[in-house]
Amino acid sequence: xxxxxxxxKYLLVLAVLAIGLLYAAPNLxxxxxxxxxxxxxxxxxxDERTLSRVTGALEEAGIEHFGEVIDPGGRNxxxxxxxxxxxxxxxxxxxxxxxxxxxxxLNLAPTTPEWLSDLGGQPxxxxxxxxxxxxxxxxxxxxxxxxxRQEFYETAIRRALRDERIRGIVGREGDLSVTARLRSxxxxxxxxxxxxxxxxxxxxxxxxxxxxxTITASMTEQMRTEIANYAVSQNLTTLRNRVNELGxxxxxxxRQGQSRIxxxxxxxxxxxxxxxxxGTVANLEFRLVANLDAPESEKQRFExxxxxxxxxxxxxxxxxxxxxxxxxxxxASFDENGRPNVQISLDGEGGTLMSRATRNxxxxxxxxxxxxxxxxxxxxxxxxxxEKAVQIPYDxxxxxxxxVIQSALGAQFQITGLDSPLEASELALMLRAGALAAPxxxxxxxTVGPSLGAENIRLGVKSVQFGLALVVLFMILYYxxxxxxxxxxxxxxxxxxxxxxxxxxxxxxxxxxxxxxLTVGMAVDANVLxxxxxxxxxxxxxxxQMAIHSGYDAALSTILDANITTLIVAVILYAVGTxxxxxxxxxxxxxIVTSMFTxxxxxxxxxxxxxGGRKVRTLSIGGV
Amino acid sequence: xxxxxxxxxxxxxxxxxxxLLLTAIFSLSTRQLSWxxxxxxxxxxxxxxxxxxxxxxxxxxxxxxxxAGSIVVSFGTxxxxxxxxxxxxxxxDGTALVRLLEDTFEGTVxxxxxEFVGPQVGDExxxxxxxxxxxxxxMVMLYIGFRxxxxxxxxxxxxxxxxxxxxxxxxxxxxxxxxxTVLAALLAVIGYSLNxxxxxxxxxxxxxxxxxxxxxxxxxxxxxxxxxxxxxxxSLTTLLVLVCLALLGGEMIKxxxxxxxxxxxxxxxxxxxxxxxxxxxxxxxxxxxxxxVKEGAEQDDLMP
Numbered sequence: 001x002x003x004x005x006x007x008x009k010y011l012l013v014l015a016v017l018a019i020g021l022l023y024a025a026p027n028l029x030x031x032x033x034x035x036x037x038x039x040x041x042x043x044x045x046x047d048e049r050t051l052s053r054v055t056g057a058l059e060e061a062g063i064e065h066f067g068e069v070i071d072p073g074g075r076n077x078x079x080x081x082x083x084x085x086x087x088x089x090x091x092x093x094x095x096x097x098x099x100x101x102x103x104x105x106l107n108l109a110p111t112t113p114e115w116l117s118d119l120g121g122q123p124x125x126x127x128x129x130x131x132x133x134x135x136x137x138x139x140x141x142x143x144x145x146x147x148x149r150q151e152f153y154e155t156a157i158r159r160a161l162r163d164e165r166i167r168g169i170v171g172r173e174g175d176l177s178v179t180a181r182l183r184s185x186x187x188x189x190x191x192x193x194x195x196x197x198x199x200x201x202x203x204x205x206x207x208x209x210x211x212x213x214t215i216t217a218s219m220t221e222q223m224r225t226e227i228a229n230y231a232v233s234q235n236l237t238t239l240r241n242r243v244n245e246l247g248x249x250x251x252x253x254x255r256q257g258q259s260r261i262x263x264x265x266x267x268x269x270x271x272x273x274x275x276x277x278x279g280t281v282a283n284l285e286f287r288l289v290a291n292l293d294a295p296e297s298e299k300q301r302f303e304x305x306x307x308x309x310x311x312x313x314x315x316x317x318x319x320x321x322x323x324x325x326x327x328x329x330x331x332a333s334f335d336e337n338g339r340p341n342v343q344i345s346l347d348g349e350g351g352t353l354m355s356r357a358t359r360n361x362x363x364x365x366x367x368x369x370x371x372x373x374x375x376x377x378x379x380x381x382x383x384x385x386x387e388k389a390v391q392i393p394y395d396x397x398x399x400x401x402x403x404v405i406q407s408a409l410g411a412q413f414q415i416t417g418l419d420s421p422l423e424a425s426e427l428a429l430m431l432r433a434g435a436l437a438a439p440x441x442x443x444x445x446x447t448v449g450p451s452l453g454a455e456n457i458r459l460g461v462k463s464v465q466f467g468l469a470l471v472v473l474f475m476i477l478y479y480x481x482x483x484x485x486x487x488x489x490x491x492x493x494x495x496x497x498x499x500x501x502x503x504x505x506x507x508x509x510x511x512x513x514x515x516x517x518l519t520v521g522m523a524v525d526a527n528v529l530x531x532x533x534x535x536x537x538x539x540x541x542x543x544x545q546m547a548i549h550s551g552y553d554a555a556l557s558t559i560l561d562a563n564i565t566t567l568i569v570a571v572i573l574y575a576v577g578t579x580x581x582x583x584x585x586x587x588x589x590x591x592i593v594t595s596m597f598t599x600x601x602x603x604x605x606x607x608x609x610x611x612g613g614r615k616v617r618t619l620s621i622g623g624v
Numbered sequence: 625x626x627x628x629x630x631x632x633x634x635x636x637x638x639x640x641x642x643x644l645l646l647t648a649i650f651s652l653s654t655r656q657l658s659w660x661x662x663x664x665x666x667x668x669x670x671x672x673x674x675x676x677x678x679x680x681x682x683x684x685x686x687x688x689x690x691x692a693g694s695i696v697v698s699f700g701t702x703x704x705x706x707x708x709x710x711x712x713x714x715x716x717d718g719t720a721l722v723r724l725l726e727d728t729f730e731g732t733v734x735x736x737x738x739e740f741v742g743p744q745v746g747d748e749x750x751x752x753x754x755x756x757x758x759x760x761x762x763m764v765m766l767y768i769g770f771r772x773x774x775x776x777x778x779x780x781x782x783x784x785x786x787x788x789x790x791x792x793x794x795x796x797x798x799x800x801x802x803x804x805t806v807l808a809a810l811l812a813v814i815g816y817s818l819n820x821x822x823x824x825x826x827x828x829x830x831x832x833x834x835x836x837x838x839x840x841x842x843x844x845x846x847x848x849x850x851x852x853x854x855x856x857x858x859s860l861t862t863l864l865v866l867v868c869l870a871l872l873g874g875e876m877i878k879x880x881x882x883x884x885x886x887x888x889x890x891x892x893x894x895x896x897x898x899x900x901x902x903x904x905x906x907x908x909x910x911x912x913x914x915x916x917v918k919e920g921a922e923q924d925d926l927m928p
Contacts, residue, residue, distance in 0.1 A: 444742055470865070520865055525819065536850065557826065572759050588815070
């Protein structure tokens with residue numbers, strides 16, 4: 001028994017370690033505090049002139065800066081700062097110097113050397129609990145989107161029947177269908193043809209007899225799924241745009257499950273602002289202002305939203321021309337005489353509906369309603385006697401403006417007669433904000449201040465260091481030379497763990513650090529198993545070389561079984577868990593895999609190098 | 625090597641386990657767990673005062689500022705304060721809250737973190753957590769049943785359930801908050817305790833096949849004695865790092881570390897007593913472990 005590895009095995013261990021060191025290395029380079037400058041719209045190009053305004057502002061404020069670069073496409077620029085303390089001041093100064101139209105975001109610029117990043121090396125991303133920032137979870141109210149679509153069909157069918165002079169009553173029945181009640185079978189048949197022509201996507205069903213003939217139109221299952229998906233994805237897009245307004249360098253806006261959206265904003269300081277911009281959950285409705293003689297049942301009263309017009313109101317028709325989801329864009333602008341206005345563009349269907357509605361109503365007025373999702377809290381008595389707060393959402397509808405229709409409108413039109421550019425930009429902002437398919441509400445929010453994040457890193461690193469030191473001390477005292485070998489393997493394991501996490505772009509969180517600490521504690525287990533086997537073999541009177549050989553062999557299946565079962569648990573954790581649980585599961589499973597390699601193959605290579613191929617009288621493995 | 629008569633004490637150990645389990649279950653059913661924000665939903669604000677904070681003053685400030693009924697406790701140090709707002713403050717403006725606190729305080733108040741969890745999210749998490757636990761137990765049972773034998777799977781799962789229930793009971797009795805990270809810790813306890821149990825079971829299986837003894841109690845005693853050194857060393861190294869985490873890791877990680885500390889201690893005990901006792905109870909014998917196929921056949925390398 002010689003206990004020698006073939007050369008290729010030594011080389012393999014060396015190669016894995018070298019790759020590990022290479023990809024763990026980016027984490028050694030501390031990132032520079034930096035400012036990232038982007039244009040508000042994609043048309044805004046950042047050039048040398050913009051950059052010189054930035055550096056000028058920084059020099060004026062006496063803030064040290066270096067390494068300014070502009071992206072090849074001119075989409076954004078990066079300026080590194082000398083001092084992290086001055087990052088906020090720098091941001092304010094640069095923002096003031098550039099004015100609106102540019103977004104100045106705080107950033108941490110990696111300082112990974114070029115050759116390393118060319119090889120794909122990158123530092124580990126820090127989770128929000130370490131970097132500081134905000135995490136929001138939003139729920140898209142898909143039911144509301146469904147109801148809104150239902151409302152749209154109701155209005156469209158009622159209008160079509162009226163236009164064709166078919167008399168009947170149109171109403172919604174339940175949540176999923178619209179029913180038209182007609183007086184004769186002929187009327188029903190012509191209504192059916194009409195609806196089928198206008199809305200071929202609906203399922204139509206005949207019903208009734210005698211004086212009461214009905215036709216029921218309902219949405220197919222597939223349509224409903226599409227509406228739900230559309231609602232979520234449109235919210236995603238809108239949220240992404242809004243997040244961009246916040247000036248965050250690496251925001252995350254992601255769909256989670258059926259109807260949830262997760263938004264993560266690292267480094268955000270002003271959470272109230274973030275919530276205000278993200279949480280402006282709103283929609284629009286365009287309706288005609290009701291004629292004075294219209295009966296009460298066909299009109300509704302709405303108050304103005306703006307404070308200067310508080311208390312005044314208008315009567316609007318019940319029929320909705322279009323809702324916010326048809327609004328593609330709204331922009332504050334000026335007409336040829338330099339007066340402020342708001343340009344509105346609708347999508348194709350919106351344009352058709354708008355022109356149909358305004359064609360015969362020139363000189364009448366059209367009201368724009370802004371709908372906000374608000375909450376009322378109600379307390380419900382639980383079975384066990386405790387109270388539980390239940391939040392009941394409701395829509396608040398307020399009138400934004402009610403301009404006169406000057407001519408038939410199409411997909412593009414403008415609202416003029418605004419008092420100031422400020423009013424125009426305010427109105428445009430509200431219109432854009434309302435262009436959402438379905439209301440969203442916050443179901444979870446976690447904010448971690450930057451100082452707490454820094455403290456979490458400090459404490460996390462400290463506990464890893466102390467834990468590691470204690471384990472190292474114990475192992476060397478207890479297992480002597482073998483202990484040293486185990487410690488070397490343990491360090492290699494940490495390097496590999498960090499390298500692997502960096503390579504797959506995993507995010508390091510506080511529970512993740514806990515996972516690393518736990519891995520340190522458990523990674524030695526494999527070595528403990530092997531070493532106690534070797535001790536046993538020695539006790540049974542085997543020769544040292546023989547003991548090493550059979551010690552490793554006998555422990556292998558135990559180690560595999562133990563690690564695979566733990567891996568099963570880690571994978572389930574990852575699959576079922578969210579947030580912190582997931583972070584923990586990632587480090588735990590990566591740690592298990594790397595520790596198996598270092599503890600079995602790695603230590604064996606060292607043991608073979610040290611003891612292999614020669615006559616050995618005793619092993620330095622502590623008291624046998 | 626000295627063989628310790630572990631199984632001689634198994635009646636006593638079972639009594640101890642039974643008492644611990646009953647206490648845990650009793651506490652869980654009467655006092656329940658003090659569920660953390662993650663599960664109940666609600667709003668939690670952590671603030672840092674530049675000088676030591678007067679909790680009473682903070683309470684009265686909050687009462688006057690429209691947050692009546694807030695729970696105010698210090699968090700780690702006397703300058704860190706944790707405020708749990710009463711229900712119904714869904715969109716609390718953290719900046720405004722800090723401003724309110726700063727108005728009645730000489731120094732500065734810094735917002736450390738805000739957590740808001742909607743009630744439906746909390747309910748879902750509780751479901752998910754329970755589901756994760758059951759899934760983990762189920763999968764583990766399948767794997768062990770496949771790799772070892774059905775009786776070992778029952779023993780291992782009994783040991784796991786034992787550890788989880790007692791750790792939960794500990795949290796209930798001490799009144800420590802049970803949040804998402806503690807749930808993660810509990811699942812890690814499952815992983816750890818399993819590790820221990822497998823190592824012991826592995827040795828029991830090996831000895832049943834190797835030793836020419838037919839008395840299961842004796843075989844189990846020998847196996848437990850042989851693995852005792854390893855069990856203690858591994859538990860010790862793990863406990864060392866966990867103590868570091870609990871003492872140095874900061875308040876946010878404390879619950880996690882404590883749950884694991886308790887779990888590792890219980891897990892070490894259960895891998896010696898619970899899993900093995902269940903094996904004895906189920907009448908494990910040599911016949912259960914006859915090799916169906918030769919696995920991991922030992923072969924010498926034919927390398928130069």
